[in-house]
Amino acid sequence: MGTHQNGPSGASPSGAAKPRVTVTVIGFDGSPPGPAARRALEQATLVVGNIRHLDALPVPESARRIYMGGLGPALTRLALHDGSAVVVASGDPGYFGVVRALREQGLRVRTVPAVSSIATAFGRIGLAWEDALVVAVDPPADGTDGTSREPSKVRTGGRAAKDGGFTAGHGASLRAAANLCRAYPKVAVLTGEGAGPRELAAELLGPDKSGPARTLVVAQRLGEPEESVEWLSLDEAAERHIWGDPCVVLCLDEAQVLAPGAAGGLPVPLAGWSGPGGGWAAPDNAFVYRSGRVLAAEARALVLARLAPRPGTLVWDVGAGSGSVGIECARLGAAVVAVERDPDSCERIDLNATMHQVRLRVVRGQAPEALLDLPQPDAVFLGGGGADVVRAAVGRDPRIVVAAMTAIDRVAEIKGALRGEGGSGGSRRRVDGALIQSSRLVSLPGDAHRFAAQDPVFVLWSERS
Template sequence: MITVVGTGTGAPLPPDAEAAVARADLVVGARRHLAAARLPAGAEQVVLGPLAPALDIVERYVAKAEENQQEGAAGARVVVLASGDPGFFGIVRALAERFGPERLDVRPGVSSVATAFARLGLPWDDAVVVSAHGRDLRTAAHVCRSHPKVAVLTGPGSGPAELGAALTHRSGARVLVVASALGDPAHERVEQVTPAEAAARDWGTAVSVVLCLDESRVLAPVRTVAGPAAGPDRWALDESEFAHRDSMISKFEVRALALARIGPRLGDLVWDVGAGCGSVAVECARFGAAVTAIEKTRDGCDRIRANAGAHGVDVRVVHGAAPTVLSDLEDPDAVFIGGGGRELPAIVAVCARRARRAVVVAMAALDRVPAARDALEAAGFACDGVLLQSSRLAPLPGNVTRLAATNPVFLLWGVRPLARTEGVPP
């Protein structure tokens, strides 16, 4: 049996955990955990650095314990000390994968996330928790942009400074709360800063967790299910639910299929190029994606902001003409192109080079389809498309109904092969 003890947030170990440590033959943990625990004199100590060598040593003790048990002798006892709740983005996963969950006796402590929110007096059942420890920071940054309450578990190269730099000028009214050395009475600090202030500082190695908050939305209604809010109960919203000019809006039939091919989700970044009134941008944001809407008219930018606000989502609006303005933007996971005119082939080519997963193009002019398709295929996308022609129910005098045709739209999409999907760097 491997006893896994959560510690490190200030609370003393409960008596049963102390007793397990006192009987241990092998104790594994970070240097600070080993220094704080009362270890038996004869126990071997392993300081956690690279995980694989430590697990190899644990495996030798486990094998020895099983041999002793077969011979009727006492088995070797292994204790692993970990921070907070070791089953929450912690070492329990690696131990269970290597030795099986049936060999683990887990004694969880209070996680750094729970402690940080407690310091602020805030509930966290509606928070999204993202680990950037040993992972690409981009997912954490996109979640921080799209959700009002996020906890980011940090690591070397993915700390408050890097997160702040990723969010500066892209995160609306977000603030960062940097919690360092949680549970250490002499060194604990909980500081609220702007993303720009976080980016300008050297935070050292004591950071426990970073909270990214929209202060206007930190108190959500009572929840039934923890974590991010459930996805929208409907999508492909009616055009009447958006402010738009002269019917310059993607019709809901087109949006329905476009959303299916974009696949917006929490942690993604989506570009809406030639966004118009931002209907596609808003719908992607309602699914939890971080969204950047690119629009060349100022009144269009104003409408996008108004529509985003009306639907309670965050959309970053960039005023400028594609493809030139795209060069300053972070690479997206998926792109919707709803405008472009004569520049459409060049816009599609740039988006195809930059997108990690998918590009969807809506075109009213059929003669632009070949050039757009060529640009997608040249970037390695697998392409498909469909001409959408729909007729809606419309009333006639006498309480009867006719079919009213909408303008046909060609929807073209390209999907990148699996080599650049989630978890694989571009």
């Protein structure tokens, strides 16, 4: 009885023809090629790669060279080639590299990896990186700076890698990458054309030039004679117009990851409330708050479900009170800006954030004025404020705006503002809502129990049409 083989090296179960070519992908880190890489090059009839890499390697004169200007044309040539082909790529080509694209084209691939550029960059500065978050930024397809696109393409997989690192895959917008840098103290960013160190720094600084306390370590041409590793402030990086390629940018919160005795970054991802049972919608008493200034856990559960915080997104928590909503969003991976006018409440937000092991930006000010220069949000929670605050939030056109209130006479006005009525823009949004009425189990003497009614909470939300 014969054997059947499928998968990468054989025919598919549907009988599709086996690819004619096996592509060997060699990782380049500046060191001389090893025996496996040399053998692959000696046998190659087609070699694809960056001109600097190919000039540094023993490519046979008989082999045809294709210099990698764009990946699309190179993939087409590889798919049509009927011979031994080699692709040369930086570092580990299977880690945010060309291997995925080759396999998606149906090509058989084997790799001769080198040390990844991420590992090399962290190694150059002597910093452990098992707790780092890694994100690759795609160059904007429309010729813009990429800041206007949704961050929905950040692929996190929802769990840490086996070695403890946490990765967000290809396809992230520049804005999503910046939000990851806001939320986490140790992030490695693989940059792209039109989305380099300058653009990343400018996005982090924001319109008001008051970005997070971050240092950028920009590593260029690692392993090559022209290698450089520079430490820069956000202002310095944003002012420089010309950068080499490729770039690896390490975005670091020095106070957390570089200070003597610093343990490193926070666990990535944090994955919600750290108390018994985990999940989200932590008990009210998990926060320090002034009477009536914490959103009840039952209503908070719905609010969090609508906000859908995740790595790569930015959430505004306006009228933050104790900061319970923003802190839970941060625990779920989002970057958060908490806006609160009361100075004592601002101190409570900082205290609660420390208790829950997250960092968020606290802006003391009165909405809507305090919202004017904040970075673009993906989701907004309004725990207070009138229709003018709602219109200001809706005017930024986030994916969703969620408002919570306890007074029924405010519902009609807030609903109209959420729909976009009375605003300067012409767009109208879908509005929905729910009344949250809950009763909590209370123990009584004699092993008796009752359910005590909680104050009702009206939750309204507005989404793009």
